[in-house]
Amino acid sequence: MTDNRQVRLLIIGAPGAGKGTQAARIAERYGIPAVSTGDIFRANIKAGTPLGQQVSAIIESGGLVPDELTNEIVADRLKRDDVTNGFLLDGYPRTVAQVHALDAVLEADARRLDAVLLLEADTDSVVSRLLKRAEIEGRADDTEEVIRHRQEVYLEQTAPLVELFSQRGILVAVDGLGAVDEVSARIFGALDARLDARLGA
Numbered sequence: 001m002t003d004n005r006q007v008r009l010l011i012i013g014a015p016g017a018g019k020g021t022q023a024a025r026i027a028e029r030y031g032i033p034a035v036s037t038g039d040i041f042r043a044n045i046k047a048g049t050p051l052g053q054q055v056s057a058i059i060e061s062g063g064l065v066p067d068e069l070t071n072e073i074v075a076d077r078l079k080r081d082d083v084t085n086g087f088l089l090d091g092y093p094r095t096v097a098q099v100h101a102l103d104a105v106l107e108a109d110a111r112r113l114d115a116v117l118l119l120e121a122d123t124d125s126v127v128s129r130l131l132k133r134a135e136i137e138g139r140a141d142d143t144e145e146v147i148r149h150r151q152e153v154y155l156e157q158t159a160p161l162v163e164l165f166s167q168r169g170i171l172v173a174v175d176g177l178g179a180v181d182e183v184s185a186r187i188f189g190a191l192d193a194r195l196d197a198r199l200g201a
């Protein structure tokens with residue numbers, strides 16, 4: 001991947017599967033910005049903006065911010081100049097309604113997704129990872145009860161998206177368990193192959 005073709009990606013997976021860590025690496029490799037809705041919300045909470053005030057209780061409880069609000073934020077973010085040549089969305093879409101909203105935003109500009117990376121990890125592994133992260137980062141939504149709730153929300157609301165993207169033929173599934181570097185190497189191998197095939201390289 002040394003040329004400057006456009007790459008539009010999503011990373012999807014259970015909370016704790018390592019999306020944020022791998023998203024930063026993928027973004028660097030393909031020279032695209034990683035856009036994380038969770039990071040956007042957390043930055044707003046920290047800065048005490050009206051959006052932050054609106055979403056902080058929801059995020060602390062492990063629930064989902066309403067689709068309409070989340071869709072609006074992402075639609076605005078995808079209008080900025082830095083995503084013209086591609087992007088990696090991390091943590092969005094999380095519901096079927098969000099998929100449809102994203103479809104509309106991309107179609108309006110004749111943009112399309114190249115691949116959806118599914119980072120696979122079983123529930124026990126992700127829960128223990130999140131409990132470890134709680135000790136290190138102290139995120140308000142990393143208490144055990146909230147962690148369990150976030151897993152349930154993922155299974156109910158977000159896991160069905162995997163089948164949807166699979167039907168579209170753009171799903172790339174990678175085992176998210178193991179050392180960070182190993183997982184990155186797996187991801188790069190799988191994504192490079194997919195992007196080369198898709199773009200006819």
Ligand code: AMP
Nearest residue numbers: 037038059062063064065070091092094
């Ligand atoms: P994350 O950092 O992706 O785990 O997101 C942290 C929290 O932000 C989630 O548990 C939700 O409360 C909220 N959030 C992030 N992305 C979304 C989204 N696409 N839709 C609704 N809520 C979201």
